[in-house]
Amino acid sequence: MSARLEQQPEQFELPTFMDPETRLEEDERLLSQSENDKSAEMRKQQRSLLRLSLSFFLFGLINNVLYVIILSAALDLVPPVHPQSIVAKFSWPYILKGRIRYVRRLVGCCFLSVMGMIVVATSDGLSPRLFGIGCASLASGLGEVTFLQLSTTFHPPSVAGRGVGYFASGTGAAGLVGAFLWWELRGLGVRIGVGLSSVLPFVIPLTYFLLLPRPNELSSLVFSDPEEAGLPSSEYTPLPVLEEDAGEVVVETAPLTAKTLSLSDKWELLKPMLPRYMAPLCVAPTLVYPIPTPDSSPVFGRIVHSIRDYYPLWQLVYQSTVFLSRSSLSLGLPALPTRAIPIPSVIQGLLLAILSSESALGYFPDALAPGLVFCLISVEGICGGLSYVNAYFRAGLEPANAQERAFKMGAIGLADSLGILAASLVAMPTEVALCRAQVGRGRLLCQEL
Template sequence: MSRTDPAYPIEDVHEDDMSESHQLTDESLKSSASRRRTLLLRLGASFFLFGLINNVLYVIILSAALDLVPPNTPKGIIAFCNIFPALVSKIGWPYILKGRIRYARRLIGCCIISILGMIVVAASEGLPGRLLGISLASFSSGLGELTFLQLSTTYSPRPVSGHALGYFASGTGAAGLVGAALWWFLRALGVELGVGLSSIFPLIIPLAYFFLLPSTSQFLDIEISSLTEDSGANEYSAVPVLDPNEASEAPLLVAPGVSLTLAEKLALVKPLLLQYMLPLFCVYTFEYTINQGISPTLVYPVPSDFVFRHIIKSIRDYYPLWQLVYQTTVFLSRSSLSLGLPPISRRSLPLPAVVQLIILTILATESASGLFGNSETFSIALVFLLIGLEGICGGLAYVNVFYQIGQESSPSAGEKGRQEREFKIGSIGFADSLGILLASILAVPTEIFLCQTQVNRGKTLCKSL
């Protein structure tokens, strides 16, 4: 037979081979995209759980403040013990730690301390024992938040790291709603049993870490070997270029004995002070001054309009309503990245703090002088909107500050570059806690002053709470 004989359909064979090749390529792309989606889902779920469980005990303790201390004890002492130990851990730990972070060991330690703290709270009948337990849980929560923020930087390329951080922030926002709801049901069981049962929640963290969280190497492998999930079968996508500073976690690449000196850490922190720490500190100072010092005085007669009369049935309902609005909008804004919204640019990071200061000024003026007029419905609606905007600003500041610092390149490569990224994101974590602590100090005289100002102009509702 000749080569032109019909028994040798060369072109047909070539076309069949090409067709099979395309089919294999399509199947490979679909398999890779499916694997990538699964890994991202596991990563997001893990970090959401980390944020939720790490912060939920903090919210439960604040929600249980009235049940944890005697009636004649200032409730601010609970807020202080619930934030100061966390602040100590965030300030000190990044500077004390040397070398590589042992994440498994640290998370197990945090879990044990949290459980111990809640058990001490539940088992103690006196105030000193309960404050000790709260302090232990607070220290663990602060160290845990620091740890998860640092853990997010170990994932690369950077979009994967940003994905992890976005879901962690969303989890911390959800903790406000979940914690308040949990204590609403647990409080009926009493402090001993209610707080005791909540001590099992920290066990979720090591379970998620060991059995749900994907390893960093899995993302490096799939990002290099596959096209983006939304590219067509006949379209080519650029293979992500890995920053040489984004070193793999492969054990062979780890240089033993590498660690940052105190001088190197201080040099890394200096440029972060104004760009990241100050905006976060200001947002939280203004935010918690509103929540703890101004919101308790934003009370009005029970409304008679069709909408608000079904929500507010007593003047004691105003403060819980403001907190619910705040926690809901914080959750939504902290979830902005996980919902696919673009991040705020570095230049715009101070904007939430500016808006927060304006909100604080307006609400303080309304509380002191009745800025919004005599219409209860109008006043309640405006306060509702401003408290919601306050929560949005606070949540956006949190998630975007940590996102932007996590996306920065490190001056060094390899293991040292990894430690620099971990330290930088960990070093700014104390800014929000310091702002909350300052706000808790400012809130007491602010509330007293505003309430007395209302009494002086004939409005005595704040005295009857």
């Protein structure tokens, strides 16, 4: 009873008091840990940004380099008695409905590129080689549409714009690398040189699976001043991404609650883009320039040893300046304002008039003709590259939902294709007429091509 009545004293846990120095050290430790966590997250995002940039650069490089090699080798692949043809990019966004399956597209483009190059390398007839060139052209066009639409799956808009900028830089590098490779490989012959290049398309699926980051890895990236990068500060909703078997990423072209874009809806989206972006891209002037003789310039005479060396040389000059201008955004230069995008196309038209009239009339001094043509072709390359990268960059930043944004990025490619097709059709009669004018002045070099 006495034990029951005996009450144990209550146990109170006295609060632990830290001396000021200990509390200060603890606060500094917590602050340092928080800063380390933020720093680690920032480093992770920077690595993801680097992977994104390198991935899209490789996409643009490999997607276009195969076709550029064929264009650089056009004089060796196609006999001069036959017109050189070009296959326009397929207008995929206008007929596509439903989900975008990127893995299937990339594998298909890789297969077409490899098959086209192998056909070109192993065939002797004109028809099989034209078929191979057509396969490479189709793969390049469909691949370009696919990668531009792939950039819209990344959030925020600054990240998507970064992908577009580095993809454009890669396409510019493809022209330079392709022309340089064929300049070096053409001595091996068509079969070996083209055959060695057929392994390049396999880089695309490897880059997609092993290097490209997932869109959610960059979704929390925040830029302090969106206007500083030329990007809208409005909220952006990325395309929903679904994970399926075999690691395939399937991107819905619209939310599940939204209807599929009809042809009338697509036309309404296209109308404001026609004068703003598509018309400048469609203006692809065909440059027909006078061919100076090797003896007329001691500098060019050391580089050019035969009349058939001129096309690869001018192609190398043109593609070098295209690479620099298409890399303007990835180099940190500001994008052109939307209203200024048509200016490079106007300059291209002036260059076409100057070079065509010079080819017909021959008013350049013979000693200065190679240098003047070099400068004009360089300006042409700069203008062409600026039109390309700024049109796609600005179109991708326009306010739109996910489905409309993906359609716009893919649909603009039709203007580029129509411009290339129109240039190829205009080039044939123009080349014949200017050659006749040169022959009338006693210049017979155009007949040797």
